[in-house]
Amino acid sequence: MKALSDKIYYAEKDILEIIKIDFDLINDTEWYQLYQHKIDKTIWRLDKWDKHQVQFFVRLSSIDNWTDFDDTELRIELLQKTRGTDMSRKCIWRECIRPSLNGLVYCEIHAYKEMGIRK
Numbered sequence: 001m002k003a004l005s006d007k008i009y010y011a012e013k014d015i016l017e018i019i020k021i022d023f024d025l026i027n028d029t030e031w032y033q034l035y036q037h038k039i040d041k042t043i044w045r046l047d048k049w050d051k052h053q054v055q056f057f058v059r060l061s062s063i064d065n066w067t068d069f070d071d072t073e074l075r076i077e078l079l080q081k082t083r084g085t086d087m088s089r090k091c092i093w094r095e096c097i098r099p100s101l102n103g104l105v106y107c108e109i110h111a112y113k114e115m116g117i118r119k
């Protein structure tokens with residue numbers, strides 16, 4: 001059993017494998033599935049698979065309004081953490097003073113919100 005210590009993950013093969021083994025499916029809607037960890041009982045939300053979208057697995061603090069939880073900030077943080085920041089280059093978005101992400105000319109906020117980059 002592998003502990004998931006972060007609040008959000010890209011739902012890639014290794015994570016999907018962990019979900020299959022360590023989690024129970026407790027709800028299923030058009031866009032999301034709700035999971036509970038078998039041992040620590042934490043609640044997590046998985047995006048339904050879509051070939052056009054990057055799929056995320058996010059930890060929720062509560063089951064209340066679970067379909068409405070806005071994980072945008074966590075997704076942006078994950079994008080930043082995954083790519084890393086190039087401190088020597090600024091984002092080229094107008095008036096933005098943040099450093100750009102490695103391999104991109106945008107910071108994580110403009111990459112995510114303006115360019116639709118998820119990963």
Ligand SMILES: [Zn+2]
Nearest residue numbers: 091096107110
């Ligand atoms: Zn920017």
